[in-house]
Amino acid sequence: MEVEKTFGPVDIAISGLRAQGKQMEVISSNVANARTVDAGKGEPYRRREATFTSEDELGGVKLDKIVTDMSDFLRVMDPGNPLADKAGYVAMPNVNLPVEMMNLNIATRVYQANVAVLKRYQQMVEATLELLR
Amino acid sequence: MADPNTTISGLMSSTQGLRGPGSLRPGNADAIGTSKAAASDDKKTGFADAIKDYISKVDDLQQSSDTSIQDLLSGKSEDIASVVSAAAKADMSFKLLVGVRNKLIEAYKQTMNMPL
Numbered sequence: 001m002e003v004e005k006t007f008g009p010v011d012i013a014i015s016g017l018r019a020q021g022k023q024m025e026v027i028s029s030n031v032a033n034a035r036t037v038d039a040g041k042g043e044p045y046r047r048r049e050a051t052f053t054s055e056d057e058l059g060g061v062k063l064d065k066i067v068t069d070m071s072d073f074l075r076v077m078d079p080g081n082p083l084a085d086k087a088g089y090v091a092m093p094n095v096n097l098p099v100e101m102m103n104l105n106i107a108t109r110v111y112q113a114n115v116a117v118l119k120r121y122q123q124m125v126e127a128t129l130e131l132l133r
Numbered sequence: 134m135a136d137p138n139t140t141i142s143g144l145m146s147s148t149q150g151l152r153g154p155g156s157l158r159p160g161n162a163d164a165i166g167t168s169k170a171a172a173s174d175d176k177k178t179g180f181a182d183a184i185k186d187y188i189s190k191v192d193d194l195q196q197s198s199d200t201s202i203q204d205l206l207s208g209k210s211e212d213i214a215s216v217v218s219a220a221a222k223a224d225m226s227f228k229l230l231v232g233v234r235n236k237l238i239e240a241y242k243q244t245m246n247m248p249l
Contacts (some may be wrong), residue, residue: 014218025232118221125225132232
């Protein structure tokens, strides 16, 4: 039994945990900036999204890149706002809170699933070691 | 690592080399080295070496688990996943080592209690 091979499922599950942790980071950034009208470059905050790739044929997942969502900004009527244009509209970030909540749920569930895989694998190894007794 | 079959077949030859149950502990890897020196045939050294190698691997995993926990507690790293991974690996490999050790001692006791 080679030590590295035995721990394959452990490493893969841990990579899943890391990936979903990163996903959480992206989601929390989107939620925190849901009302950020000026993100620095003269335009509102653009929604971010994390993309993942698989490491090998049978391997873990890793973060590919964090891309920005180029869909249109939400335009809100607010003539009193200093950032409003001539027609009285203010551009708001393209963050859709219900969508973020759904992604948050998915990320949580996938994280839990990876924890479950890790736990089950440990149980499997322990069950095998029971045979030694 | 040795599978149970070779473990059991190796027991007969390797129990000779062991001085007693206390000599098979991670911190006392040299005791197994002496059994290797005392060994006369290849089978004996093979099993003793396998155990010795595995003990040092388990020791490495335990130490990396310790350092990752220390790094987390001292604030050097904030990666909980790596701590969990190191602890799971150390735990699983140590359990296997304990299983093999128990089997070995059981065989030793059986041999010593054999009515002659």
